[in-house]
Ligand SMILES: Nc1nc2c(c(=O)[nH]1)N[C@H]1C(S)=C(S)[C@@H](COP(=O)(O)OP(=O)(O)OC[C@H]3O[C@@H](n4cnc5c(N)ncnc54)[C@H](O)[C@@H]3O)O[C@H]1N2
């Protein structure tokens with residue numbers, strides 16, 4: 165550390181805490197060790213009798229914590245977020261939109277193995293609102309080796325084509341619903357599935373174009389799917405008849421209509437008997453009864469991903485088992 169006159173200290177880093185005491189009024193820290201002296205601090209320093217202070221000399225090859233945190237954010241390719249000013253070695257990343265937060269957990273893990281740097285995020289695939297904090301970049305010591313930042317750069321910019329961390333907007337898709345079940349088609353009981361799906365898709369900015377109520381016949385279910393596709397629906401959802409009763413025909417109807425079935429039987433509880441398929445690029449869900457009754461099911465994890473435009477593969481479904489016991 166070296167001693168300097170306060171008027172020469174602008175831009176330098178304070179090497180120790182500074183305490184202010186006004187008898188009967190205030191006793192506490194005025195500036196913290198590591199604070200970068202600003203022009204407006206000088207009168208305050210002089211008021212507590214500090215004409216000289218000790219400042220930290222940053223050795224070559226080292227970076228102050230605030231500069232380090234700012235550089236961590238600047239080097240990281242990110243989308244639809246904004247970054248705060250650095251404070252106490254940390255910058256906070258907030259979402260600009262309502263959307264789906266995504267980060268690559270494997271590369272995030274590699275960053276946190278570097279040491280002396282911490283990158284902290286929400287879980288990937290978390291739904292976030294505009295202005296929600298999604299991540300923070302933090303330098304741990306007061307000064308950090310610049311080589312740590314170079315190491316980070318090689319990880320976050322390894323694949324130049326993709327962003328490391330982003331919030332993906334939801335697409336306002338036109339949704340078609342096919343509700344199965346003779347008890348509903350014949351009016352014996354009132355449909356309770358339609359309102360649940362409507363509320364869920366609308367919460368992400370999508371909308372229900374139309375709901376067709378059919379019985380349990382496979383051919384009628386397929387026909388209804390074709391009708392909704394022809395009417396321009398971009399996401400199709402079948403309800404009911406998803407388990408193993410002899411009259412559960414929804415899975416076979418979806419298989420007939422789809423060009424690719426991604427999975428049937430999701431490792432999550434409840435919502436295990438959900439099916440996800442694609443008819444070309446149109447996602448098709450088969451929803452089991454639990455989606456109508458339970459507040460959180462597999463559908464609540466998969467719907468935002470589909471609306472954000474993620475292409476879901478069998479391995480993505482297999483990963484849901486970890487944390488899938490809702
Ligand atoms: N032996 C097995 N039993 C069950 C299985 C299984 O795999 N093997 N799966 C269980 C799971 S998980 C669920 S979830 C439920 C229901 O699955 P389904 O999708 O087949 O549901 P449904 O049989 O069509 O209906 C169940 C129940 O809900 C009523 N329902 C259906 N749709 C509507 C609607 N639109 N509005 C109001 N009510 C509706 C229906 O009348 C039935 O009472 O199966 C477990 N059993």
Ligand code: MOO
Pocket residue numbers: 432433434435436437438452453454455461
């Ligand atoms: O498929 Mo069920 O209760 O797990 O929804």
